Amino acid sequence: MDVEGVEKKDLIPSSTMKSSKRVDTWLLHHRADRRQLGIVGLYITTLFAMYFWPPARNPIVFVLAxxxxxLNAVVIHNHLHKGIFKSKTLNRLFRCVLSFGALYPASANIASHNLVHHHFDDDGQPDWASPSHVSFRWHLLNLIHFPNVVGPYTFRGVRRWSLTTRQADFRSQYLMEQVFAFGLTGILFIFDFWTTLFFIVMPQLWGARGILRINLIQHDGCDLESEWNHSRNFVGRWFNWIMCNNGYHTIHHNRAGLHCSVLAEKHKEECVGRIDPRLDEPSMLLYLLRTFVFRFSRPKPIRPKGEVAQKFAHGIELAPREERRLDAELEALAE
Amino acid sequence: MWQLPYELMGVLALSAMWVNALLIALDTGGRWVALGCLFREMRRAAKGGHLFKAQVVVGHGEEGVFARREVKQIGRAMTVPGPRRILFTDKATRIEIMGGEGEVPGRGRLVVKPEEGATLWCELKPQWGDANAFEAAWPQASTFQGYDTQVERWVRAGEEVWVWLVEPPSKGIARARLVSTTDPFPVLRRARLPLIGAALASIGGAAVVTILALWPPLFGPVSTLGGALGLAFFLGIQPVGAFARDAGRLPDQQPVGGVWQQSVG
Incomplete structure (x- = not known):
């Protein structure tokens, strides 16, 4: 498959293709990515504001950070699917900034998310971030504990994958991101240990662990073998504005090459009516409260039965999962 | 705006560390307890005559196979500097107990039939082949698809096995829930050790870190050392817990993996 061809086609959302409005800028592949840059810029600003300016060490800035x-981790996810900048060098440098924000090398996402998680356990290899890794009866404990288990599994898997990758400069890029992220954090530690621990590292770890928890939130109880019912979607409008459309997870799994700005539209076009309606949650907050706070047991898996299954079975042209996996590998190699 | 006191932030940091340390202890400790229950159940079965050592006389499977475990693997060429190597990752695992006849000391011959869900505990050691086989596998291992292979272990006539039955044999027929090629008791003891170790390390480590971090004066040199160790502990105890979980898996769930290195000379 022509990787370049795939990228060009997918960069242009159908809604904007109808008009003649340009979607790119001189710097970015997509105008909508200015929001992602704004998020990261604001985040890094809040971190350094708290570090250098004591009045900023207040509850509001801390919670915001x-x-x-x-959201910085969400941007890592998006950026590792589709590089934001037209310049490959800028994309690589931006990964370093993102890595500092999350205190883990952003390029880990290529193996852990793009290549493994997107295909669940299709080829018999378990997803490193599978919800099945946690099994407390009280589901809230699973949510809290999840990163403790899947974090080590993920980084061990990435390390193994890096031994066999044919992406020529992956290892050097991965090392550079670690040196930048841990080096900069280390320097901050040297100058002011406690401020760094409380106002830099704690927000960093909150985001890094939060993005791992999303795997549990978006896939627990779903049918990973299904083409449509493998993911839970959060379809609130404001939520998706802030989350750069990452609430639309079914379409993201099925068509990983789509730019995040078109996911809402494509979700309506392709997923609504095909997925079990119970997997379209209007609000993540309500879902979290209902699932993890107001109940103690793990919810039963969602499986459409009988007529319902029939209703959702009507098809749409989706490439086989093996083919989609190969595309993802080729994209990773080309990025 | 009200500034967050460092003491409050310290409590927050220690709380986060303790919650996660306790969860790791609960997870690994829970698995330790579960394996302990299994151990005791097996010991009762051994005393009651439901778990015993037998010699396979006949296997009811094809070519006289009594039981088998096969693990499909995918091999990928390693791209790091050094000798040519293929790194293997497990895919699907398949276990089949075909059953057969076994000679049990003091009880004579028993017909062993598998109960639904019966499993096989055995070690699997990959045997990939010689230099020519490596040369044949290398091109495929260097592709995206990788090199597919399979590791197998067959239990046949003449082999000694431990058989755990669902209930006492009736009319010379025994229904097996477990067949093991090694003594299951030491296996369970070994599996439990890392689990309790991780649980104790988790709680003990958190306690030591807390004592150091709260050493007066707060945020002084010893307290700062405690803070640094606390961060290191928080980041380090997670892989320790994950390692213990893996080490505590039963033999039928243990991965095989492996690295096949090109033979030199």
Whole structure:
């Protein structure tokens, strides 16, 4: 498959293709990515504001930094699917900045998310971030504990994958991101240990662990073998504005090459009516409260039965999963 | 705006560390307890005559196979500097107990039939082949698809096995829930050790870190050392817990993996 061809086609959302409005800028592949840059810029600003300016060490900025840290990890996810900048060098440098924000090398996402998680356990290899890794009866404990288990599994898997990757400069890029992220954090530690621990590292870890928890939130109880019912979607409008459309998870799994700005539209076009309606949650907050706070047991898996299954079975042209996996590998190699 | 006191932030950091340390302890400790229950159940079965050593006389499977475990693997060429090597990762695992007849000391011959869900505990050691086989596998291992292979272990006539039955044999027929090629008791003891170790390390480590971090004066040199160790502990105990979980898996769930290195000379 022609990787370049795939990218060009997918960069242009159908809604904007109808008009003649340009979607790119001189710097970015997509105008909508200015929001992602804004998120990261604001996040790094809040971190350094708290570090250098004591009045900023207040509850509002601290909570904001934690929230932005999670969004920084969302940007890592998006950026590793589709590089934001037209310049490959800028994309690589931006990964370093993102890595500092999350205190883990952003390029880990290529193996852990793009290549493994997107294909669940299709080829018999378990997803490193599978919800099945946690099994407490009280589901809230699973949510809290999840990163403790899947974090080590993920980084061990990435390390193994890096031994066999044919992406020529992956290892050097991965090393550079670690040196930048841990080096900069280390320097901050040297100058002011406690401020760094409380106001830099705690937000960093909140985001890094939060993005791992999303795997549990978006896939627990779903049918991973299904083409449509493998993911839970959060379809609130404001939520998706802030989350750069990462609430639309089914379409993201099925068509990983789509730019995040078109996911809402494509979700309506392709997923609504094909997925079990119970997997379209209007609000993540309500879902979290209902699932993890107001109940103690793990919810039963969602499986459409009988007529319902029939209703959702009507098809749409989706490439086989093996083919989609190969595309993802080729994209990773080309990025 | 009200500034967050460092003491409060310290409590927050220690709380986060403790919650996660306790969860790791609960997870690994829970698995330790579960394996302990299994151990005791097996010991009762051994005393009651439901778990015993037998010699396979006949296997009811094809070519006289009594039981088998096969693990499909995918091999990928390693791209790091050094000798040519293929790194293997497990895919699907398949276990089949075909059953057969076994000679049990003091009880004579028993017909062993598998109960639904019966499993096989055995070690699997990959045997990939010689230099020519490596040369044949290398090109495929260097592709995206990788090199598919399979590791197998067959239990046949003449082999000694431990058989755990669902209930006492009736009319010379025994229904097996477990067949093991090694003594299951030491296996369970070994599996439990890392689990309790991780649980104790988790709680003990958190306690030591807390004592150091709270050493007066707060945020002084010893307290700062405690803070640094606390961060290191928080980041380090997670892989320790994950390692213990893996080491505590039963033999039928243990991965095989492996690295096949090109033979030199």
């Amino acid at each position: 934690c929230a932005l840290s999670f």
